[in-house]
Amino acid sequence: MMSSKEIPEDEYYHDSVVRFLVMCSLVWAVLGMAAGVYVAAELVWPDLGFNQPWLSYGRVRTLHTNGIIFGFGVSALMATAFYSVQRTCHVPLRLPRLAWFTAVAWQLGVLAGGISLLAGINAGKEYAELEWPFDIAITLLWIYFGIVFFATIANRRIKPIYVSNWFYGALIIVIAMLHVVNSLAMPATLFKSYSLYAGSQDAIVQWWYGHNAVGFLLTGGFLGMMYYFLPKHADRPIWSYRLSIVAFWAFTYSYIWAGPHHLHYSSIPDWVQNLAMVMSLILLAPSWATMVNGIMTVSGAWQKLRTDPALKFIVLSLAFYGLATFEGPMMAIKSVNVVSHFTDWTIGHVHSGALGWNALITFGTFYFLVPRLVGAELYSVRLANIHFWMALAGTMLYILAMWGAGVSQGLLWLSLDQIGELTFSFKDIMASMPPYYLLRLVAGLIFLSGAVLMTFNLMMTVKGRATVRIRPPAVSTSAVQS
Amino acid sequence: MNGLQLHKKLEENSALLIFGILFVSSIGGLVQILPSLFQESLSTPTANTRVYSPAELIGRDIYIREACSVCHSQQIRPLLAEVERYGPYSRAGEFVYDRPFLWGSKRTGPDLHRVGGKYSDIWHRVHLLNPRDVVPNSIMPAYPWLADRAANAGDDIQARMRALQRLGHPYDDAAIEAAPAALANMLEVDALIAYLQVLGTAYVPDDSDEHGAEH
Numbered sequence: 001m002m003s004s005k006e007i008p009e010d011e012y013y014h015d016s017v018v019r020f021l022v023m024c025s026l027v028w029a030v031l032g033m034a035a036g037v038y039v040a041a042e043l044v045w046p047d048l049g050f051n052q053p054w055l056s057y058g059r060v061r062t063l064h065t066n067g068i069i070f071g072f073g074v075s076a077l078m079a080t081a082f083y084s085v086q087r088t089c090h091v092p093l094r095l096p097r098l099a100w101f102t103a104v105a106w107q108l109g110v111l112a113g114g115i116s117l118l119a120g121i122n123a124g125k126e127y128a129e130l131e132w133p134f135d136i137a138i139t140l141l142w143i144y145f146g147i148v149f150f151a152t153i154a155n156r157r158i159k160p161i162y163v164s165n166w167f168y169g170a171l172i173i174v175i176a177m178l179h180v181v182n183s184l185a186m187p188a189t190l191f192k193s194y195s196l197y198a199g200s201q202d203a204i205v206q207w208w209y210g211h212n213a214v215g216f217l218l219t220g221g222f223l224g225m226m227y228y229f230l231p232k233h234a235d236r237p238i239w240s241y242r243l244s245i246v247a248f249w250a251f252t253y254s255y256i257w258a259g260p261h262h263l264h265y266s267s268i269p270d271w272v273q274n275l276a277m278v279m280s281l282i283l284l285a286p287s288w289a290t291m292v293n294g295i296m297t298v299s300g301a302w303q304k305l306r307t308d309p310a311l312k313f314i315v316l317s318l319a320f321y322g323l324a325t326f327e328g329p330m331m332a333i334k335s336v337n338v339v340s341h342f343t344d345w346t347i348g349h350v351h352s353g354a355l356g357w358n359a360l361i362t363f364g365t366f367y368f369l370v371p372r373l374v375g376a377e378l379y380s381v382r383l384a385n386i387h388f389w390m391a392l393a394g395t396m397l398y399i400l401a402m403w404g405a406g407v408s409q410g411l412l413w414l415s416l417d418q419i420g421e422l423t424f425s426f427k428d429i430m431a432s433m434p435p436y437y438l439l440r441l442v443a444g445l446i447f448l449s450g451a452v453l454m455t456f457n458l459m460m461t462v463k464g465r466a467t468v469r470i471r472p473p474a475v476s477t478s479a480v481q482s
Numbered sequence: 483m484n485g486l487q488l489h490k491k492l493e494e495n496s497a498l499l500i501f502g503i504l505f506v507s508s509i510g511g512l513v514q515i516l517p518s519l520f521q522e523s524l525s526t527p528t529a530n531t532r533v534y535s536p537a538e539l540i541g542r543d544i545y546i547r548e549a550c551s552v553c554h555s556q557q558i559r560p561l562l563a564e565v566e567r568y569g570p571y572s573r574a575g576e577f578v579y580d581r582p583f584l585w586g587s588k589r590t591g592p593d594l595h596r597v598g599g600k601y602s603d604i605w606h607r608v609h610l611l612n613p614r615d616v617v618p619n620s621i622m623p624a625y626p627w628l629a630d631r632a633a634n635a636g637d638d639i640q641a642r643m644r645a646l647q648r649l650g651h652p653y654d655d656a657a658i659e660a661a662p663a664a665l666a667n668m669l670e671v672d673a674l675i676a677y678l679q680v681l682g683t684a685y686v687p688d689d690s691d692e693h694g695a696e697h
Contacts, residue, residue, distance in 0.1 A: 042623065043590070046620070051626050056548065056623045056625070057623045058552050058553070062549050062552070120548065122546055123582065124546035124551065124582045124584065125582050126551075126587060160490075160494055161493045169499060173504055173507070174503070181511075186645045186649050187645065188641045188645035188646075189641050189642075192645075193645070194642075194645050197582075198577065198580055200574040200577060200583070201518055201519055202582050208514065208515055245486075245489055249506060253509065253510070255507075256508070256510035257513075263585075265561065266572070267574035267577065275513075341559075341587075342555055342586075346587065409589075413563060415563070416563055416566075420562070426591075427619060430590075430591075430619065431619045
């Protein structure tokens with residue numbers, strides 16, 4: 001078997017690559033959120049683009065979404081996957097040089113990709129805007145990520161593969177599949193290509209990708225983070241191991257069907273839309289099963305919530321996870337979607353997930369992880385507590401502003417008078433939006449400021465400190481076989 | 483319990499786990515995407531739908547470059563209010579030469595699928611260069627640089643058309659040969675307007691549109 005009773009003398013976990021990725025993730029968080037705040041301001045004051053192409057709304061918004069997903073999100077997932085896979089397998093990362101190469105090349109790729117988006121190099125598919133040379137680079141780096149991750153698992157000293165690794169594994173496998181299939185294109189020049197699929201077929205492929213990038217990256221990947229760091233932090237075992245098994249496979253099976261709910265009432269076959277609606281509703285069950293599993297895991301460790309800002313972030317993120325995964329299936333019901341589709345409600349929904357769930361669980365994880373990486377206390381617990389309230393206030397205000405804007409857009413657009421004529425012109429409805437957009441800008445600013453506070457706090461925590469060298473614990477043979 | 487014992491195998495064998503994830507996660511896509519890729523009605527153009535001219539194609543690529551689809555949809559749903567506001571609902575056959583599709587997911591501005599012919603070229607030019615000159619409350623960005631650059635500045639129109647030809651778009655070689663000449667003296671803003679003016683015009687309403695708002 002893979003186990004050996006003695007841990008070699010010179011064997012340590014590879015944590016400096018984790019530290020590098022966490023720091024990169026923090027930088028992308030601030031830059032990506034700042035880009036978001038900027039485009040929010042442009043919707044209030046449209047001349048903020050100053051007639052510069054690279055400052056115009058379309059380009060900067062694309063930078064915002066890509067910077068957050070691929071810079072902040074993926075760096076955080078890579079960091080926590082590398083950190084937790086070593087601890088759950090009781091072995092250092094395999095191929096540490098490849099891990100370093102992947103981590104550094106990914107950052108350079110995000111940087112170059114961001115610049116290309118500002119330059120207007122855009123493939124035109126949502127959340128897959130980077131052009132074909134970047135698509136090839138992403139594919140290669142993603143495969144390297146997978147090689148390091150699975151080689152480490154194959155080398156493990158603990159026989160069972162812990163549940164967090166299933167989610168990280170699903171992240172790696174499914175995102176690879178989605179990315180390759182959706183990005184297939186015919187290059188015309190170095191920076192211009194045309195999708196292999198056209199029209200309605202392209203739409204179905206794109207939303208299979210788009211929805212499941214949310215599913216397996218922003219949901220599944222971060223559930224991997226939750227399944228390792230929440231029990232670790234609460235110092236409690238997972239509440240129900242069996243529930244985690246059932247929820248994982250139900251999640252992996254059913255999520256993939258839900259994509260076409262982004263295309264309700266559009267020019268794709270009705271059966272595809274209806275199937276997606278039904279599967280979206282079914283998806284609520286595994287989503288909430290995982291949430292319940294997480295919340296119940298903290299149960300019994302509630303006293304920690306009084307003093308520990310990191311755990312507060314993680315528990316709150318589970319609440320927003322529950323909200324977003326309830327709202328999603330509701331918006332996938334065709335008669336609700338008639339109102340919500342194309343409106344700011346969608347933007348609000350995305351942010352209740354992205355701010356409330358992804359960002360908050362990452363913040364909580366970083367507050368827990370970073371001090372441990374350098375063997376020190378957090379620089380300031382007080383600042384972290386202030387950040388907690390800013391993050392909560394920012395998220396709530398953001399969602400409220402977008403609910404207000406979105407529901408009024410949806411209803412006013414559809415509104416007809418007694419003789420069946422449109423009640424309002426598009427311009428009139430748009431003219432009622434500035435208050436909502438201003439509130440959203442304020443919400444974004446509050447949230448961004450909190451992220452800046454955290455970045456400062458964590459930078460001060462690691463400043464001048466070396467990464468702690470930690471050895472895998474010795475595992476008794478009986479434990480391996482049990 | 484049997485299920486748990488079965489699962490024990492999965493979680494103790496990384497190759498099985500990888501295979502299991504791949505298998506379980508691919509079913510939905512196979513059921514939804516494969517039939518759609520082979521459904522001819524989704525790839526058959528409506529009677530008047532044709533490939534984009536060189537100017538329209540460049541204009542469309544500018545539309546993509548500036549990410550116009552972030553704020554403008556190109557998909558009219560079969561709802562009464564929507565058909566009244568924008569025109570006949572969108573048909574799959576109108577999009578068969580759209581790579582990628584540009585239906586969008588957000589209407590910060592109005593839908594543009596049937597904007598073709600609704601405004602004059604001059605209106606579009608003024609509006610694109612500074613929207614607030616014609617729509618005082620508009621929050622659309624101004625695009626003055628579109629009037630600074632030649633439509634074929636990259637000198638790559640033939641490469642673009644050939645790439646589409648390889649994907650099966652019926653461009654003949656003579657048309658590709660003549661494309662640079664067709665773009666001579668044309669600015670980016672002209673190309674974009676050419677694209678906007680052709681949007682949604684291929685569809686000719688017939689009697690069945692009386693019932694167009696039903697679904």
